[in-house]
Amino acid sequence: MTRPLRVALLGCGVVGSSVVRLLNEQSTDLEHRIGVPVEVAGIAVRRPALRREVDVDPALLTTDAHALVTRDDVDIVVEVIGGIEPARSLLLAAFGAGKPVVTANKALLATDGATIHDAAAAAGVDLYFEASVAGGIPLLRPLKESLAGERISKVLGIVNGTTNFILTRMDETGAGFAEALDEATALGYAEADPSADIEGFDAAAKAAILASIAFHSRVTVADVHREGIVDVTAADIASAKAMGRTVKLLAICERSASGVSVRVHPAMIPLTHPLASVRDAFNAVFVEGDSVGQLMFYGRGAGGLPTASAVLGDVVAVARNLRSGSRGAGESSYASLTPLPMGDVRTSYHVNLDVADKAGVLAAVATAFADNDVSIGTVRQEGHGDDATLVLVTHTAADEALRRTVEVLRSLDAVRAVTSVMRVEG
């Protein structure tokens, strides 16, 4: 193949505009790296008249995305629309027409990845999706390709910049959640409707994709236990600080003898953990492997240009494969590990209790833990008289046992209030 490679772009918002800009700006480099020039064959948009962040030849714009992806002069389809439909139908149409796809669509892959992967495999064409998780950070291909000789045991990541910005501000200023969210919105870090971020949906989709790759299994967003950060309080953050910890929203994928647990929830991690210093809207993903030990990948997880950079890296890979008549590594799901329910996950809790400072309180509290087979790691009592606070950190136990213990604690006469309950990781 010596003629130019032609890309159909679906979507021309923040990421799409950046893809167009980079394709133009780096055309010489891209031609050297691929061996032939890359051209934009067409751009499917809903509103052609909309003013965009990049100059686009109006002749390239079309509202008929379906016609574009199946056009004979299109070699590669790049999808940056997001969401389930019409993205899914368009990808299936592209595969049906034998076109390889580069996509940034985490929601689609995490919700109905099987359909998409199967269609790519049936068509015998590439499906690349580096941009779907952690934006510009090279992560999915390193996991899939560089670490192909590794047995990965755990992936622990900060994969949502909005929530990390909010938690960073709460940690730095002592602000409550609502106040920090307002600041994030004002600065453009949170969208007008922030629920996908703050309720953990975005991170859960990414966790499903990460787990699928790391463990060679099919994990969907329905398998992911999800808790957002809306209930994280200034008191939680202060309590973490007092223990030399900080609070992060973590995506956690863990392999055990019985299957994989995949979950998204806020957790306290020690300040000495490499993820603790990941601040503001940065992302970082920690990977543990049996041979390689601990790895971390750090960078900007969102934004037009970083995400477009990941898309372009995938375009170069697909283009090289097309030219050599080969395909990259497809989906690998041979291990078929079982997703475990959250209740079975082994975890550890940090619990703050407001208690009366009188004889027997600690005994009553300790009994509640013991009755549920949860072993206490450390107890610290702060204050005296009416204002006593007990801070307990448990050893690891089944999450369900910890949940039940906290329920019992809430019902104890000696406990005035359970003021903070949070899992501990790292």
Added chain:
Amino acid sequence: MTRPLRVALLGCGVVGSSVVRLLNEQSTDLEHRIGVPVEVAGIAVRRPALRREVDVDPALLTTDAHALVTRDDVDIVVEVIGGIEPARSLLLAAFGAGKPVVTANKALLATDGATIHDAAAAAGVDLYFEASVAGGIPLLRPLKESLAGERISKVLGIVNGTTNFILTRMDETGAGFAEALDEATALGYAEADPSADIEGFDAAAKAAILASIAFHSRVTVADVHREGIVDVTAADIASAKAMGRTVKLLAICERSASGVSVRVHPAMIPLTHPLASVRDAFNAVFVEGDSVGQLMFYGRGAGGLPTASAVLGDVVAVARNLRSGSRGAGESSYASLTPLPMGDVRTSYHVNLDVADKAGVLAAVATAFADNDVSIGTVRQEGHGDDATLVLVTHTAADEALRRTVEVLRSLDAVRAVTSVMRVEG
């Protein structure tokens, strides 16, 4: 290709033994990931009778490495001997026989990479070398493949675990270099002859490889300005600390309008820089790209198992390529950027001077800087009377101008001693 893939292993030391161990332990996973089993066809060693860290079928051992790499039943050659010869001749023989190669050999690639890359290209076979830089950290393939759509401006890395361990101990305990080196030797972090590490040769080879990939140019170790850590003193570390900085041995690859500068030297970086918290024998590489912004890759840069993990990842890639009749991305050197001499590099200096605390000293010192066109960023005076110390940090200037300035300072009557001179990065 449905028959097993057969690997010839050259070398069975720490890394080679780990490769054999992982090939055995992970045979089922590897078969799933490649599609066919992987077998060891033979292992070339110098002393077959030597006791090894892994059980090896004695029938596999041979002292005739040359015969092994050209054997008809060998599909992939894995070289973990290290050094220039006989590694180079063996790789050339392998390419001559049409065999793809996976190697961990940084010295060979950094010294005579052109010969090796050209031979691989001429033979039309793969050459993978992830393990040559930063051990188990996925770094070279992400740079080459995931970041193929990126214009990289800078690579800044801690790529030598021994020196990072020594500098970490100096920072933590206030020890001098000799004392910290003794500790590193006792703990097995430094070799009996530590010169390759402490004089920066190892880091310089890695810097050349990183620069070649990041900038699509041929950079050899001869192009790398190299300074080790043998002259770093406890006073340097203390002075860095007083300024909120720490000292690291950095491999720095930087693109400018006129070319690339590639260098290895100790430098002060702010404690807030992500590389500052990389302690002990860990490695981390910071990458800056025009679109993607700042990325960091972190993990264990050495050791048998982490390095073997990188080798295995490459073996899987080469094996997949063989099965699909394709090749991975080969060497890319189209940009052919010119390596710049160190004197032209723009950098900034931290300078400590013992001075007499009398009128005119600062004026004399300031004149020395001004005469050489070096602008002073900050000056701090500590102590009074006979023990006054001036701490100066310059703005960026040509390295040659800074070097000349320090020479003049040493000759000034007002300056009793130049107690610390170190570049500042980050």
